[in-house]
Amino acid sequence: MTANERKSFWSERLPIDWELLQHPLREPVPYHMNFWWFALGGTPLILLGIQVATGILLTFYYVPSPPEAYESIRYIQNVVPFGWWIRGIHHWGATLMILTVWLHMLRVFITGAYRRPREFNWLIGVGLLFATLAFGFTGYSLIYNQLSYWATTVGTNIFKDVPVVGPLILSFLRGGLDVTANTLTRFFSVHIGVLPTVMVILLAVHVLLLRVHGVSELDPKDTRRIVFFPDHVLTEIIVGFYLMLILTSLAILFPPPLGELANPASTPLHIKPEWYFYPVYRWLRLVPGTVGLVGAGLFLLVLTFWPAADGLLERWFPKRDLSVVLGSLVAVTVAAAMVWEAFVV
Amino acid sequence: MNLTIKRILVIILAILFAVSLVIVQYWEITKQRPGATPEAVVSAESQECVSCHEDVDKTPNLVVAWRSSKHAAQGVDCLSCHQVEEGDWDYFLCPGATTPVASHPTPKDCAECHEQQVNEFAGSKHGATAMIFMSRSFDRNVLEPTLTTKHGCQECHNIGHMWPDQSVGECDACHAKHTFDVGIARNPYTCGECHIGPDHPHIEIWLESKHGNVFTSFPENWEKLSYNEDELEVVPFNAPTCTTCHMDAAPGLPATHDVGSRLAWETQSPFTIRTTEAWGGGLSWEEKRANMKRTCFQCHSPNFVERYLLVGDLSAVQYNEIFKEAKRWLNAMNEAGIILTPGFEGLAPFTVAGYDEEPEQVSYHMWHHEGRRYRHGALMMGADYTQWHGIWDLQHDLIEIIRYAAEAGLPEAEAWMTSGDPAKFWLYPFYDVPGSAWGIDTIAYRKSDEHTTKILMNRDVMPDYWDRVYANVQALYNQGVLSDDQWDLYQELWENRDVENGQVFPLPPDFQVHAEGLAADKEATGRQVGELKLPYGGAWEWATGEANAQ
Known part of the structure; x- marks a missing residue:
């Protein structure tokens, strides 16, 4: 079979315009994409892939029912070959994913990449941030140890203070009055079914919008270009290898703890959610319940519709780069609140 | 703002986030690591103590122990317990320190937070252990210098320490300082520091019992001893330790620091008696027994518990009959001038002249050593202590006393020694219960000329054996020593004794x-x-x- 024959064999059976398909791969992208710190959007995507792969492996053994949930994780950790590694990567992958989503947002924010005509994509991005946080929250509760059990309890309890519908939301999240087997099954279902679906749809729209708009220019004067494939893809692959190296190192040096089996009858002395909720938890502990919740809600609202708020700022205080100052302040405050909460007993 | 500044800003903020994250994650993982020291909260006043005592030559492990305690995590620090006022008997100023401290925190200090526990303890038999130092008996003081008792008997009896500040007890006898961990207090080896040895081998009885065996078979049980009983309805392990039955909470039963509040018998004294209302928080012995049974019911059926305790109870009073018999022979020897020491008329075995003659020494062992072993073994599933270290030694010593009397020429003893009548081996009045809590045994009471020893098992030498033991148990009941329920159960078993004793069933092939x-x-x-x-x-x-x- 000659090369031509081979080609016609495939094009006959898969009548697709390959030239057209290759077009987006060859798209020129700005030169700054060569640097990984300007390519942070791709990092959460790589991490998502790692999370999906390790997550599927974990479901081979995980049992979403108390107290077997805890026992099955102990089994993964201690008995399953490389189970500790897979779990360690999944744990640290989640942590890095949230971190890199933040960093990506930060970069987009500081460089004003959300501005016209990319406002919608910022909105989608905020949706992806929420989905990532929801992934973390539901995933952590699946461990069913003392800390995760009580973190789930206080985490879901936050919604109780939502005006009017609070108790209803709480009962829906928990599947009853308390965190029980019902909570575990619905969190599992959300974690491995609902959230991945939502995430993939949002991501598809996010990337599609990115491609039709093109990557935002940092410096209009810089006309240098690289090709998406292979130049940028290779950068991302290198980032991927580094990530695996970092994740494996973290899994070995700081293996995720298993803790004690959840005991709904024994409230630990100090209850805390996972670290990425520390800033908001600190805030909620500083102010009364409903005030805290409404405040946090307002913050999220402004964050979500930031492009519109930014438009107003630009109109009122042109050329002041107020958004950069404000964003940096918020970033520093969030980091400080996180560290503060970690050290408060 | 030009692009370079923005770039630098992005990098700085990214590093800031990454560093914050590393700090938080490291902190979190350290806290969750098994055996991680909980965060200690130290007040400004106690900081001086902690800083100084952490030095290598100033009892640093004391601080380490405290840091790992629940106290530390809840802000109960040095001066919470070592608070002192000028003129207090234990006022002490550490060299180089500015804050004076109490060198000996007492139960009064613990009562600041644990008042109920301290009061229960002070009123309990544990709180009365120091009373022995005022005892009028001469069995110890003649033989043992107080120099020795300070590091001997006092180390255990000081659990009922009577302090200058009028408080009573020694909390850290069980809640070892400075962790004060409830898990240590519940550890059977803590009780076994004192409840050990020939006179009250309780740790040994527990270890040989099914309770001890099952508990020690599951190493994870030791980890669970620190459980919080305010939040658990049943104990979190499959077999009890000492405190599970004697102190810890059970369904419908609060925890107690009065170790006597579940005891229906006083079995360490020379004669077994039902506990009086002077002990155990003013409860009757029936109420105390009901308390104890609530702990049993976490694992055992009422049927088993009632039958086990009926046999245990009758064993406890069976001892009385053996020891009364010993005293009868001793008194007869005294009257005949064989031994010189009078003083066996009353119930106490002590004599002001001390144990200077062999039968007296033997009788002391009958009470203080084997008599307790037999009674406590029979009530706490210690088979070997009921049998070989108990009843066998008791009967052996009783015969030793009779033999001594016979050699000295006491006619009744000589007659006993030379008689060939098997009935002479019924040394004392008997109790017995048909059947056993463990189930019907087809062989235990089987009458067989061919296979049964004549003396021990063949009731043919006493054809009305069951009528006699029935009458004895009835007399006991009439004296108020058995409850109505126990007497009802006894009669039921007695009526059904041919079945209970397995007589109606064929022997297995x-x-x-x-x-x-x-x-x-x-x-x-x-x-x-x-x-x-x-x-x-x-x-x-x-x-x-x-x-x-x-």
């Missing part, structure tokens, strides 16, 4: 197999040992002048 096996062993012993005569003999042959001596 294995009985015959084993009987033949035992007969074969007997025959083999005769052949291999009895019929064997070696060409050269030993001392006997030497003494009798037989030819083939070595």
